[in-house]
Amino acid sequence: MDAKIRLYVKNQLCDAQIISLERNQANYLFAVMRQNVGNQILIFNNSDGEWLAEIVGGNKRIVTLKCLNKIRPSLAPPDIWLFFSPIKKSRTDFIVEKATELGVAEIFPTYCEFTNSERINQNRLQSHAVEAAEQCGGTYVPKVHNICKLTDTLENWPDHRNIFFCNEDELKPTIDFSSLPNGPWAIFVGPEGGFSKREKNYFLQNPKTFSISLGPRILRADTAAVSALTLWQSNFGDWVTKDI
Amino acid sequence: MDAKIRLYVKNQLCDAQIISLERNQANYLFAVMRQNVGNQILIFNNSDGEWLAEIVGGNKRIVTLKCLNKIRPSLAPPDIWLFFSPIKKSRTDFIVEKATELGVAEIFPTYCEFTNSERINQNRLQSHAVEAAEQCGGTYVPKVHNICKLTDTLENWPDHRNIFFCNEDELKPTIDFSSLPNGPWAIFVGPEGGFSKREKNYFLQNPKTFSISLGPRILRADTAAVSALTLWQSNFGDWVTKDI
Structure with missing residues (x-):
């Protein structure tokens, strides 16, 4: 068998x-x-x-x-959302594939000021998520939303969800995760050109925002998505050490 | 200017x-x-x-x-090596690109029992590392070695270097990194088919080996490389929190 x-x-x-x-x-x-x-x-x-x-x-x-x-049994992912800015086709596909493998609940392609690709094919990205779940042995396919606008998203941000803001300007090296609150989170990864000054201010004015550095080199958007999800999962998510 | x-x-x-x-x-x-x-x-x-x-x-x-x-000034990467098994072309390129961005000192394509691609183009992979370093703002290009055999590598393993063994069979969730020793490390990521039973025994018989889980889903080899490097860098490498 x-x-x-x-x-x-x-x-x-x-x-x-x-x-x-x-x-x-x-x-x-x-x-x-x-x-x-x-x-x-x-x-x-x-x-x-x-x-x-x-x-x-x-x-x-x-x-x-x-x-x-x-x-x-079904293994639902932790309550973590990923917002990312569409980049060129193969790298956008890649982000959806990796986010599914790493265990994310919902995926939001997001239009930022410096986003190059204005359109996404939502059905194609959803199919990528299905294939990735089939392949990685997961029992959950994250929902891939249609593209949203970053400013709209942040203006209507739910009070209870923390923001993991991948910030290239953050001078402090990797944060001490034990100081961060529990609860639902969302990771934000910017476009290749980074977030605009206005967008950065939007994040930093939101009290739910925690600004995170991903090391001293500038990561591509797809690398940043995988690294940020890895950090989150290994500190808050379903990779966390448990006594067995 | x-x-x-x-x-x-x-x-x-x-x-x-x-x-x-x-x-x-x-x-x-x-x-x-x-x-x-x-x-x-x-x-x-x-x-x-x-x-x-x-x-x-x-x-x-x-x-x-x-x-x-x-x-x-020059920012040399920490003393971390990456061993990975070549997979299909674009995903092998991707691993070299990501390893450079994430800050690795040396890259070793490695032939394992379940490796599908026996040949690599060392020059092409080295060029990918150069491009990635130029793009990510790094000041260091890791050396990409020619393909080596996993068993030869492990038989001649240097006494002082710890092994971060990405082990799909590891049942414990993410390890407590504070319990791991300092010093030079090497990360090993297997081929799409995983390491063979014989290869796993080789790792586990080496006292320098620390077996690490990358969460409850089975990651593709390229995802595993990025996730393992992220975990290592954020715990031991140049992403570590410092007082500033």
């Missing part, structure tokens, strides 16, 4: 549940991965965990699966 | 020093960046820091520069 294929599905999953897959997943299973009726795969959604399922019928256009048994 | 072009050079740099650039850099300055005699650029090497320099002569084949004054 070597079920390696993992698929994200939107259906509810429970014992003996029968579910149908969409056309692109049917094509992937039958045409690309050469699966047949009787083969077993792994499926997960965002709430019911990961299940072993058997292909009980179908072809390249539609597939029917039957849930056999639950392999793993 | 808006000198934004930064170039890595191999020459010694000191007051009023005259240096000649190689053909590809001359072409870059005159043909790509449309510079002329009289323009100023920034140059750095691995030991004398960053200098403002004036173009005093040349064309698309050869350029002569004169050092004007030192802008910044």
Whole structure:
């Protein structure tokens, strides 16, 4: 029983549940991965965990699966959001892929003053998040939002969420994380040209903002996203040391 | 005086020093960046820091520069090495780029049992490191070594260097870094298929090895390299909090 294929599905999953897959997943299973009726795969959604399922019928256009048994419970990510400014295509894809692997709850492409790419393909980015979750063994696909404007976002900022502001001007080396509050957080990574002076003031005027340095060199936006998420996860998130 | 072009050079740099650039850099300055005699650029090497320099002569084949004054001292990276297994081309390039930005001293592409790509282009990877250093404002280009074999590397391991072993089997969440020793370190990131059982035993039998988890999801090799370097730099390296 070597079920390696993992698929994200939107259906509810429970014992003996029968579910149908969409056309692109049917094509992937039958045409690309050469699966047949009787083969077993792994499926997960965002709430019911990961299940072993058997292909009980179908072809390249539609597939029917039957849930056999639950392999793993659902692991929701910690309450961390990532705001980033779209950069060139492959690096934007990369940020969504990495954020999913590292465990983020929601992803917000954000339009800043120095953003070069004004448009994103939300569906394509959401598909990247699905693929990354399927590949990394996660049981959660973060929602990729449509592009928002940084100033609108900060003007309507929820009172209870802290801001992890990746600030190239921050002179102090890495912050002492034990001094930061618990609770929901959002990470903000700027465009290649950095945040504008006006945007920086917006952040610094918000009492929920904590300005963070990512070392003495200037990181590219995609590197900054991965580094900031790593720091957050290893200090506040689901990488934190627990006694076992 | 808006000198934004930064170039890595191999020459010694000191007051009023005259240096000649190689053909590809001359072409870059005159043909790509449309510079002329009289323009100023920034140059750095691995030991004398960053200098403002004036173009005093040349064309698309050869350029002569004169050092004007030192802008910044040299910032050598901490004594951290990165060993990684080559993966597909763009992701290998990415690891070298990110390792340079994050501040690594030496980079060792490493052949493991489950490595898919047996060959690397060492010169191309070294050029990526140069470009990344020019772009990130660093004053150091890490050396990219030719591919080595993991077992040979571990059999001849230097006594004084600790091993940060990114271990997918590690059940404990992120380690308490304050419990780890100081001194030189090396980070090891495996291929897409992970380290083999034999390789894992090699690591675990070495008393310098510290087995580190990178969270509950399985990271791609390129993500793991960035995350591991971030954790190391923010705990031991040049991102560490200092009183200022």
